[in-house]
Amino acid sequence: MGNYKLKGKDLKQINYKSDRAKSLAIDIMQKDFKHLSKSEKLKLLENVLLTPKEYINHSSFSKLAEEFIGKTITEVGLKHELNEATKSFKVYGSKIITPETIDQMKVAMQLPISISGALMPDAHVGYGLPIGGVLATENAVIPYGIGLDIGCRMSLSIYDVPAEFIKKNSYHIKIALKENTHFGIGKTFKQMEDHEVLDRPEFHETALLKQLHGKAKNQLGSSGSGNHFVELGIVELKEHNQLNIPAGNYVGILAHSGSRGLGAAIASHYTQIAMKTCLLPKKAQHLAWLDLNTKAGQEYWLSMNLAGDYAKACHDVIHYKLAKFLGIKAIAKIENHHNFAWKEIHDGKELIVHRKGATPANKEQLGIIPANMIDPGYIVSGKGDSSSLFSASHGAGRKMSRKKAKESITGSELKKRLKQNNITTIGGSIDEAPMSYKNIEDVMLYQKDLVNIEGKFYPQIVRMDK
Template identity: 60%
Template structure:
């Protein structure tokens, strides 16, 4: 395929205002007018915009013209065509990545709004974007590219205590996890909580957010199901400067969860809106996008950011509730999202970077890459690698489906593994057994150019949902 000459910014200069019309124009010009100069292509497109009625019956240009005909119903508008070939994207740790995840990323790079992409070594098949996929688009946000659990994130708090302290008070730590955390789809905290997130004015901006406020109040400080967890363990810092600490061993509290029912409701609602506004072929419907210049696009962007802040607030409360109950005082914290979309500049171009199960890793940025319920995780510092869109994996990544994992190990076998590794597990299920995940040491070896390891977290007492 010849290189596309036109970019969205060229079309915006001639007042093409929606991503849908821009995408159609870029695709049609690339397919049928690739031998014309950029100036000739823009001249044609400008005339279509100004005199669309002259082109409505044109076999090739009619689809673009229909975008400017206000008399046409939405359903009469044509389906957006994907690019014939996938754009190039960077891949890290290809031997660790299944072919179906790779194919999903290829499909994402056929979207007319896609500009850059990358696959992390923990990548595996997801819905829409693969988990571990990074996709940069031009002025477009893909709700399913962010995912259902908006703002799913990691947070690690360090305390000035050693392993002997944890062993001595193991029963109290275990009971605190049982009594002061709550897991599962409908989980709610039974005691009164306050947080400034609940007073945010954005909750009054849309009907959906107004409806979700009550749920946000009830689920504040709770965790989801699946691979979400709250766990105590020991942190070994190889380099303490980034956290204002000296190298050594510290008690750590690590949590993994997102924006709960609020984020899922936002994701489902705006995915449906996107599908209605952005007509894509069946195999690509999960990639339906919202133009950020549209009302729906702005609503989603505001809602997504509020959900991300709510996820952070949930983590704040998890750490606060446990520390207060146990009389612990935090001395340092590391945290990061890994299901979100950011406005970032890459090679001089402002793009919307979707990280679906990928950790931001800009130069000097700290992040957490967790292991399984028995495997160590890592505190990392980003190197700002351009090929990865300044990203890194968000974990080891699944190598087994949940059903296959349940069929591959028994409860007694899992208990033996936990005993051998000296792990106390509260809740959890066979589908989250360590065998379900890739080897994180191998994953880390595949992304040495992306981050440097400055610390390690060893789990000791792990709380998960009963699934």
């Protein structure tokens, strides 16, 4: 809704700290960007915070940019040039990937720290690395090569319950989803959840993590906006699957979300440090890295891993609450990050492998690749393909920007598609319409060398942000 006036607490969620910055931001949005939705306003303001130099001459944001630049980190930055030659990288599904996305990956492969990379078939343009980009570096981590939603992940619980359970209990399931999930910026539960992750000693390791502990506690078990969801659906398993569960149909709960405000604040903080200490040409600025031998690099690595574990804890809480409400017990669970970095051995050398919107797919490693709110997603096991850096897509991938989706898809068109497919939705905006995504069957075809198909997940009742 475009007439929402931002408040200080909204800006606090995206790491705006000073009262002056908050005041400037609210005034600018009310004056020049009143037509944008709340989430669009916050995303734009977050970009100003992350890259203030890009807005220093902007007609609306110049004063806000000056506010941030006036408080830059005092460390002296080291200038780096890109390599003239682009290191080669494997592209899976080039026919369904835009040239702009491939060009963005080429820039990443020109970094002096880049060793190898790959582009998954769901790839599209993002910030820093393209979504669907996989990049291996040596002893360096790129905060924006992981993104703001550190540890964004999939989790699927499978229940030995007949598929008819969903149809027979649809009303009860909708109540369960409404009462036990929250979506969007700043959303919290009336009664705070508890989890051992909140007692982790890392929350006392840095000033930033100490500051973020309260936010992490408040948001535990909630989900973000955009394409994040919690779904009840039917799991269809093949014969002789890696889960060692008899073939057939089961009830499943599938969730997609990340580390909430904790991860976003960590990413914003360390991206600013990286961009002030690692000076790159303008087209590569978002790919600024932190050396893992530095204090900032070690802090980010510790914080990133904590955020990843926190994201898993959020999923654990969601699955636990829903299963308890519905009176069902899981017989299996599959889960995987797709916005993260790992230390892995490739060709006998330890590398930092960034997967921004990519699923780990080492040999026999299980994962989930969803499609959209209508079409079935895939349960997969990795084939351990080295040219993909043991990776696969993280979904169908967008073929249409959110703006274009809003301009070209009508609400009645979306409702018609949902009705035709017998899908019930709670929330879910036009920009998440299935028509704005690539065809999942095409995506799977282009990565047949990367994963085996173990089964499918058919959405039935979908909960998203409104």
